[in-house]
Amino acid sequence: MPAPVLEVRSITKQFESVRAVGDVSFEVQRGEILGYLGPNGAGKTTSIRMILGIFQPDAGEISIHIGEHSGRLLKERTGYLPEERGLYSDATVLDALVYFAELKGLSRAEARPLVLQWLGRFDLHEWANKKVERLSKGMQQKVQFIAAVAHKPDLLVLDEPFSGLDPVHQDLLKDVIRELRDGGAAIMLSAHQMNQVEELCDRIFLIDRGRRVLYGTLDEIKAQDGEHVVRLRFDGSAESLSALPGVKDLAIDGDRASLRLERGAGPDAFVRSLPATLAIREITVTRPPLHDIFVRTVGRESHEAR
Numbered sequence: 001m002p003a004p005v006l007e008v009r010s011i012t013k014q015f016e017s018v019r020a021v022g023d024v025s026f027e028v029q030r031g032e033i034l035g036y037l038g039p040n041g042a043g044k045t046t047s048i049r050m051i052l053g054i055f056q057p058d059a060g061e062i063s064i065h066i067g068e069h070s071g072r073l074l075k076e077r078t079g080y081l082p083e084e085r086g087l088y089s090d091a092t093v094l095d096a097l098v099y100f101a102e103l104k105g106l107s108r109a110e111a112r113p114l115v116l117q118w119l120g121r122f123d124l125h126e127w128a129n130k131k132v133e134r135l136s137k138g139m140q141q142k143v144q145f146i147a148a149v150a151h152k153p154d155l156l157v158l159d160e161p162f163s164g165l166d167p168v169h170q171d172l173l174k175d176v177i178r179e180l181r182d183g184g185a186a187i188m189l190s191a192h193q194m195n196q197v198e199e200l201c202d203r204i205f206l207i208d209r210g211r212r213v214l215y216g217t218l219d220e221i222k223a224q225d226g227e228h229v230v231r232l233r234f235d236g237s238a239e240s241l242s243a244l245p246g247v248k249d250l251a252i253d254g255d256r257a258s259l260r261l262e263r264g265a266g267p268d269a270f271v272r273s274l275p276a277t278l279a280i281r282e283i284t285v286t287r288p289p290l291h292d293i294f295v296r297t298v299g300r301e302s303h304e305a306r
Contacts, residue, residue, distance in 0.1 A: 047207065098115055204218060232282065235278075
């Protein structure tokens with residue numbers, strides 16, 4: 001197996017009496033999107049700043065593997081979309097983006113057509129010669145994204161990339177992120193919109209209180225969670241469902257019901273235990289959404305830390 005583009009090994013960072021990150025390890029492979037998740041104050045931003053060389057870890061190691069290079073961060077081969085805006089408000093959109101591309105090693109002759117192409121992709125071509133300060137929040141987010149990707153980075157770190165975007169441009173951005181992944185970029189994505197993460201990410205890393213609490217593919221994480229979500233459409237009375245083993249959170253609305261099966265309560269056993277007096281018209285069994293797993297895991301970690 002080839003070396004990962006980003007390799008993080010046992011990094012730790014302490015600020016006075018607060019351990020922001022403790023013994024965290026993960027990898028991001030070429031052609032992969034890793035969802036880097038956590039509640040506010042969990043250590044995500046500190047981790048990202050260590051990866052980008054803004055902070056140095058107190059312990060541990062961060063390595064970048066690109067081509068023949070193996071070692072410290074290659075800034076010209078890395079793209080970063082920060083949560084905070086980092087644009088020059090009094091520059092024109094085109095000049096600002098060309099300047100950022102030049103900082104990443106492109107010549108002005110190389111950068112200008114690439115930037116114009118990206119502006120067209122994001123419906124910003126007519127804004128090329130207008131000042132950044134005139135852009136809406138969503139437009140600035142698109143410009144910031146272009147600044148992160150115009151130089152075709154091998155490693156791309158995206159912090160809240162969907163902030164300020166309407167649903168149409170959220171979908172466009174998701175398509176672009178997938179294209180970058182399919183083109184071989186290693187992408188680390190931090191976001192609070194769990195539905196977006198679930199749609200995009202190949203693997204998930206959940207950090208809480210500076211520690212790793214979940215790490216794996218979405219299927220692996222859902223299997224570890226162990227619960228199932230059942231939705232039914234029926235004839236008869238569904239009240240008896242609450243007495244079945246492993247059933248919790250039963251909600252009934254007319255001829256429809258939803259419930260959860262606890263860990264260890266399999267769907268096959270549940271279906272076999274359904275009463276004969278209940279005629280099932282439709283039934284679906286799925287794993288819980290990532291949002292629910294995130295909330296339960298973070299809540300459990302918070303309770304255990306008390």
